[in-house]
Amino acid sequence: MAETRTIGIFGAGWVGLVTGGCFAELGHEVIVRDVMPERIAALEAGRMPFHEADLPEVLERNRERIRYTLDADDLAEADALFICVQTPPTYSGDADLSYVWTALDHLPRVDRRQILVMKSTVPVGTGEKVRAALQARDLTEAGYVSNPEFLAEGHAVRDFLNPDRIVIGSFAEEDGAAVEALYDGIEAPVVRTDVASAEMIKLAANAFLMTRISFINEIANVCEAVGADVVEVAHGIGLDHRLGKHFLRAGIGYGGSCFPKDSLALKQLASNSGYHFQLLAAVIEVNELQKRRVIQKLQKHLGKLRGKKVALLGLAFKAGTDDLREAPSLVLASRLLAEGAEVRAWDPVARPGELMKGAVLSDTVLDAVRGADAAVIVTEWDELRGLASREVQEAMAHPLIIDGRNLLDPAEARSAGFAYEGIGRPSSPFEGLPETAEPEQRVSR
Numbered sequence: 153m154a155e156t157r158t159i160g161i162f163g164a165g166w167v168g169l170v171t172g173g174c175f176a177e178l179g180h181e182v183i184v185r186d187v188m189p190e191r192i193a194a195l196e197a198g199r200m201p202f203h204e205a206d207l208p209e210v211l212e213r214n215r216e217r218i219r220y221t222l223d224a225d226d227l228a229e230a231d232a233l234f235i236c237v238q239t240p241p242t243y244s245g246d247a248d249l250s251y252v253w254t255a256l257d258h259l260p261r262v263d264r265r266q267i268l269v270m271k272s273t274v275p276v277g278t279g280e281k282v283r284a285a286l287q288a289r290d291l292t293e294a295g296y297v298s299n300p301e302f303l304a305e306g307h308a309v310r311d312f313l314n315p316d317r318i319v320i321g322s323f324a325e326e327d328g329a330a331v332e333a334l335y336d337g338i339e340a341p342v343v344r345t346d347v348a349s350a351e352m353i354k355l356a357a358n359a360f361l362m363t364r365i366s367f368i369n370e371i372a373n374v375c376e377a378v379g380a381d382v383v384e385v386a387h388g389i390g391l392d393h394r395l396g397k398h399f400l401r402a403g404i405g406y407g408g409s410c411f412p413k414d415s416l417a418l419k420q421l422a423s424n425s426g427y428h429f430q431l432l433a434a435v436i437e438v439n440e441l442q443k444r445r446v447i448q449k450l451q452k453h454l455g456k457l458r459g460k461k462v463a464l465l466g467l468a469f470k471a472g473t474d475d476l477r478e479a480p481s482l483v484l485a486s487r488l489l490a491e492g493a494e495v496r497a498w499d500p501v502a503r504p505g506e507l508m509k510g511a512v513l514s515d516t517v518l519d520a521v522r523g524a525d526a527a528v529i530v531t532e533w534d535e536l537r538g539l540a541s542r543e544v545q546e547a548m549a550h551p552l553i554i555d556g557r558n559l560l561d562p563a564e565a566r567s568a569g570f571a572y573e574g575i576g577r578p579s580s581p582f583e584g585l586p587e588t589a590e591p592e593q594r595v596s597r
């Protein structure tokens with residue numbers, strides 16, 4: 153068990169609440185500060201502002217140890233102040249640090265050492281800039297530590313309490329040691345390093361994960377051309393302990409609030425320093441093209457998409473979340489609408505609203521696929537595992553499944569009477585268009 157400390161958190165967003173809740177779980181006193189009154193009021197009333205597994209329970213269990221406030225001066229009693237604010241991309245692709253600077257503007261004035269801990273994902277060099285800013289404001293007693301988060305949506309609490317590693321970059325040894333002590337009770341290797349390297353570890357880890365995804369997506373595309381099955385290939389690759397099995401699921405490309413933004417930020421960071429990060433540029437481009445490949449697969453079977461009814465099944469950028477940020481579903485819907493298709497969409501939790509203007513949201517999978525010429529699996533929700541059913545086959549005008557997540561067994565889907573296309577898997581032969589199709593819409597294999 154860690155020695156009890158008081159921890160202040162700037163930002164009651166996803167990272168801030170997971171961090172605060174988990175530190176309270178370790179026995180610390182936590183004060184979470186946000187600028188949005190309605191968010192603070194909701195949290196005080198026990199209402200969650202977003203969907204994240206286990207987080208409501210953690211916050212509820214530790215209610216006695218967590219306070220929410222709008223007043224940054226309440227953070228004066230904290231031993232460490234974690235900055236957990238957004239760093240969205242600017243037009244130039246750089247990370248927008250304005251929320252970080254605003255948090256600095258609100259730092260409480262104290263006459264003892266307080267450590268500022270950066271959890272938000274920031275460009276390399278931010279720590280140096282913050283240190284200079286603290287000095288310029290005469291906050292010479294404030295320490296600074298970079299302690300990036302490696303939390304994935306949907307299992308962030310688990311990731312916090314059972315991490316692969318804890319990365320702590322500090323200017324002063326004692327500040328790093330003090331932050332390390334906050335994690336007592338968690339079993340994990342601790343990487344103690346300088347601030348710039350800690351900042352780079354976070355960006356490089358995400359970039360490498362994205363590289364694996366774009367790599368396997370390109371292998372998938374080659375598999376399609378040569379008749380191999382990427383699911384088998386990924387399994388065969390992943391058993392090599394030097395390579396590992398994770399992040400080798402081919403699909404319709406990565407999305408979410410982190411990967412797209414962090415890849416741009418790292419590419420931009422490199423080019424601002426005079427270096428063209430070619431590999432990362434390719435990773436990003438492959439991902440953009442990957443989202444659009446579904447359109448070609450639809451065209452292969454349906455010809456022109458004008459007037460065709462397409463059901464998009466799953467809208468969130470991955471299962472287990474209602475997050476639509478940079479979700480491939482948004483690109484797909486907009487491309488399909490631009491081609492003149494009718495788009496029906498279904499998701500168990502994500503509600504796109506204006507983001508998917510022109511698409512009709514259905515309450516059930518069956519409603520979405522009724523009369524459809526194709527059903528596209530966009531998010532790997534468990535509810536879609538049974539999609540290749542008789543009921544669905546009979547409801548569709550043309551029983552075609554494009555499985556953007558390789559969720560179904562191709563042989564089972566075909567024997568259930570569907571034309572089936574996965575990603576990087578042997579595909580169904582072209583089986584003709586629905587009766588109503590115009591002759592010029594026909595395409596050959």
Ligand code: UGA
Nearest residue numbers: 301302303304305399400401403405406407408410469470
């Ligand atoms: C990611 C990282 O996994 C976390 O370690 C990191 O802390 C976080 O970003 C962040 O920087 O804050 P997250 O965006 O929640 O977490 O989601 P992931 O589970 O990593 O998935 C990202 C995207 O990659 C999703 O669109 C997912 O569908 C896709 N993906 C993932 C694949 O296409 N194939 C795979 O094999 C794995």
